[in-house]
Amino acid sequence: MGFDLLIQNTLNPPILFFIAGMLSVFLRTDLDIPQPLPKLFSLYLLISIGIHGGYELSKSGITTDVITVLGLAMFLAFLVPIYSFFILRLKLDIYNAVAIAATYGSISAVTFVTAGAFLESLNIKFGGYMVAAMTLMESPAIIIGLIILNLFANNKNNNSEKTSWKEILREAVFNPSVYLLMVSLFIGYITAEKGWKAMEPLFWTLFKGMLAFFLLDMGIIAAKRIGEIKKVGMFLVGFGIFMPIFNAMLAIFLGYIFNVQKGDTFMLSVLAASASYIAVPAAMRLSVPEANPSLYITMALAITFPFNITFGLPLYYFIVNLIWG
Amino acid sequence: MGFDLLIQNTLNPPILFFIAGMLSVFLRTDLDIPQPLPKLFSLYLLISIGIHGGYELSKSGITTDVITVLGLAMFLAFLVPIYSFFILRLKLDIYNAVAIAATYGSISAVTFVTAGAFLESLNIKFGGYMVAAMTLMESPAIIIGLIILNLFANNKNNNSEKTSWKEILREAVFNPSVYLLMVSLFIGYITAEKGWKAMEPLFWTLFKGMLAFFLLDMGIIAAKRIGEIKKVGMFLVGFGIFMPIFNAMLAIFLGYIFNVQKGDTFMLSVLAASASYIAVPAAMRLSVPEANPSLYITMALAITFPFNITFGLPLYYFIVNLIWG
Amino acid sequence: MGFDLLIQNTLNPPILFFIAGMLSVFLRTDLDIPQPLPKLFSLYLLISIGIHGGYELSKSGITTDVITVLGLAMFLAFLVPIYSFFILRLKLDIYNAVAIAATYGSISAVTFVTAGAFLESLNIKFGGYMVAAMTLMESPAIIIGLIILNLFANNKNNNSEKTSWKEILREAVFNPSVYLLMVSLFIGYITAEKGWKAMEPLFWTLFKGMLAFFLLDMGIIAAKRIGEIKKVGMFLVGFGIFMPIFNAMLAIFLGYIFNVQKGDTFMLSVLAASASYIAVPAAMRLSVPEANPSLYITMALAITFPFNITFGLPLYYFIVNLIWG
Amino acid sequence: MEARKKIEVVIDSYHLGKVTEVFEKNGISGYTIIKDVIGKGERGLMSADELTDAFKNSYIFTVCNEEKALKILEQLRPILKKYGGVCLLSDVMWLIH
Amino acid sequence: MEARKKIEVVIDSYHLGKVTEVFEKNGISGYTIIKDVIGKGERGLMSADELTDAFKNSYIFTVCNEEKALKILEQLRPILKKYGGVCLLSDVMWLIH
Amino acid sequence: MEARKKIEVVIDSYHLGKVTEVFEKNGISGYTIIKDVIGKGERGLMSADELTDAFKNSYIFTVCNEEKALKILEQLRPILKKYGGVCLLSDVMWLIH
């Protein structure tokens, strides 16, 4: 019956299009979705989940449950990158350890929405405030990463670092995706029912189709990087699969303790398990140029993302389901 | 209660996204919507309002009211750039005066559709022929501008001018936006009910969402130019705010005299108040290279457009409402 | 009453937008739809017809009728390029003859969907498996073309050819459009009702509108090439119009013999009549660099495509209608 | 390899046509264009992200023999004077094939 | 600063791979590509606005030492002969960092 | 025509700003940028098709007199050392208009 879930998940058009995208690269069909179309899709997805979450929030209101979940989200966002760093340090230099830890401490919006579609296909609800949780979880890992860096890296070029600190914090908190999520969430919240009526046709009715389109592209992008997995090495490949599972379990455990609802716990576990391949890499490129991008990008995009949306989701749900029944 | 209108207008998602776009520039989030996505949105909007206007027209038919409104629209399109020119001449050289006068004599389609959304939120109708009016009002200002230029500019390089005249007229009447509006209007008109059924899902149901998306980008573009307002100087900043108000009042006055309906008068006032930042600048660049683009573009885009969609609309409506009740 | 059909067809927004696109070039309005927007539209259309066809197929199942139609499609795809080649050889060198023969042996997806919209406006059904037929018909012409080339061309640079053979076959069978059609068809088929529900809003409800948008662009692209028709010469212009008609008649004849349904026969005739301006030119450019692209592209895009969607569709339907009544 | 001259021009996309015209008139064998380049110069920033195409530059270069090049430059001067832009001349070796 | 040679090639995007292959084979340290450039030459106009990618040019350049450059040029000649395009060689100074 | 120096830089789009800063500081008259160019170098492939902008290069060039050029190069060296990229210097003739 875990197997049923696997099928259940795989037979959604979005997942199938993701697989089709990967396959197209292996078959060398030259199928490509040129920029800025992927940019269009990601802007669309961010606005959609923002507005939708805000709308849901305007209906549910901000309850103590909401506060609990947001608190847990924050807690995970600060904790995950810390222990990830020390695990990574076993094999890597400080710079790469920091960059990868930050990558896994943050989240992937596409994984989140794919999980949402998966829950919907099982007719299970989750709170709109989970979008707020996601937004909260995007930036902390970057800040933690940079703090760690300043603690452990013997910073010779100290002052040049200093100068950019403020810059980097801004970059962390106001990177495009965090910002767009925040404003959409806010707009969805205050325009509530009235605004939703106007936005729903574009930003919700078409959502699944756009997701399928986007995942087709994600499949292509991910597969193009698969070649680099060799260079990544077994240790990091393992990290890219087992760290997410562990993070998800931790989230589920916390959800259980603070008795969070089933759907919310699942989404929280997905957030904990997902790794960032947009916001964090951009920030790391800027602030930790010494780290090798083809490590952290490849891991997040070509290992963890595909694993999560194909095997991860059913697995995490299976466990949530065992406990919440 | 004028204040209510202000809120009423601001709480529409499109306006909020416009503000979000501006804010993102001030917060330096690097959020950007790369070309040709803005192009996609503007093509979409032009086709949408064209088809929709044509469809409405196919239902209402061409009545004497329609003729009156179109007549007034034409009249304004010819009159506004003339007095604008003389006002601008008080402070500017001929070339810049001509370019800015033409900019304010023409119209902004996005302002028009935002006004339409605003009216809809107040459940007030306006005729589909207003789109025809808008189309008619786009080009005359360009022609007037060039006539003025030839009258007042001591044209030394006379013959080189001559050669391009024909070219410029074509440019004025068949610029992309005018053309696209005309054909869409025509197609919407002749395919009527049947065509509308086929086009409505893309070109109308999604309209508000696309507008919000587009205004997010408009906000970014406008805010990027705000820096240049200093260079523009107080006189032109004042012109960019009070000229539109005056033009709107004039349109309302005419609408009152020729007893045009409430909704139509409001839309007419918005057209009179709006300034062109696409068609006219393109034409001016070509035909009045001596004029400084960062003056007329900045005024239309960074001063008049934001003013109109935030404060202008409620203001003009407030006055229309006082008279028509 | 053949004339009625002509009007009937022309009064569809998509066709009108195609005409508007061409007109805009003749009027030199500078209206353009920059890349990658056309790419977005073509990706969208391929996925849409793929999913829709697969969904229809999942309802109808794979009957003997289906097998018959697919068989005929294959037969045409292999036959057409062969006789086309020998006709073309009367006036052209081997390389250009091969390239043009392959172009006309293959199909045009946009012509197919335009024909589908036309049928719909006449309330006549056709099987979803016609999409499978189209997919099957895209590649064979390329392979035939290359076989002919190897038979007739005195291949000096033999071994360099050899090396690329495998490459070229892959290119023929797994070119982007064939691949995208196949996977979409497959996804539509296996996710059936459930998947359709999720994909329909984007990939079907908006279809006609997107087609209109795309045809506007097609009109622009086609018109830009019209200038090159002179260079093409009377013989090829004639070929570009009469060959499609002949191919359509052949398809109708076969449809009649194997008593295929009315709608399916019409679509089959359209496929036979249409020429490829995407997949095949790309393949020819790679494998027959000696051929002149401005011949085969111009013919497919500026002669045959416009002819088919304006006069061809009503004509072919008229004849099908005479026979099936 | 043969010695040739390379002419590079950056001008707003609107007036690019005037440059290609000059090239064609002088019968050059071909040219290459890169559209929508960003630029900064006397006429301010050409950010290429405006809604209107009037604020995009294009970069174009052609390779031809010296005498042709000099003729072309003379004909380009008035255009650049009127509409701004830059025009550069440099030495290149052309691979004959 | 060190003296180097700059090799510039314009070729249709489809056959760009053949050029990079030659570069890689000769172990150059890197290259830069500008995709979808517009061009006009013997093979007519490459407007880059077709539906098929087969009518787009790409511009690529690499910087390397003279001897490598000459080797590369020899290997590029047949490619350009078959698929058209241009190839230019010029002198540059490379900023060592 | 006057003799000038052309400075070309390829660097990831993220750090392009640091280069223009140097240009502005030295009061050059203008520059031209081509965004989103693809490249290969020590830091691997910059395919410009990632979801993040951090893997795009930009190409920028400016033309100025020799003395300015040399000043600029010195200030660019540390930037290129830290973030990678290439910087080239060559001779051009500038068409005065």
Ligand SMILES: Nc1ncnc2c1ncn2[C@@H]1O[C@H](COP(=O)(O)O)[C@@H](O)[C@H]1O
């Ligand atoms: N010194 C320069 N170096 C490189 N490009 C320049 C230079 N000056 C101007 N340009 C380019 O030429 C365009 C027009 O220049 P201008 O007419 O001076 O505004 C600018 O937008 C730049 O793209």
Ligand SMILES: Nc1ncnc2c1ncn2[C@@H]1O[C@H](COP(=O)(O)O)[C@@H](O)[C@H]1O
């Ligand atoms: N003389 C030239 N100067 C600059 N670019 C050229 C020249 N000739 C050809 N090209 C470029 O090379 C491409 C292929 O040239 P061809 O093979 O002659 O068609 C053209 O599309 C242009 O982009």
Ligand SMILES: Nc1ncnc2c1ncn2[C@@H]1O[C@H](COP(=O)(O)O)[C@@H](O)[C@H]1O
């Ligand atoms: N030898 C070269 N020739 C041309 N471009 C180069 C060369 N080496 C590096 N580049 C460009 O500079 C960028 C950064 O180089 P690197 O810092 O070595 O990775 C690369 O992505 C290329 O676009």
Ligand code: NA
């Ligand atoms: Na995470």
Ligand code: NA
């Ligand atoms: Na106006």
Ligand code: NA
């Ligand atoms: Na055919």
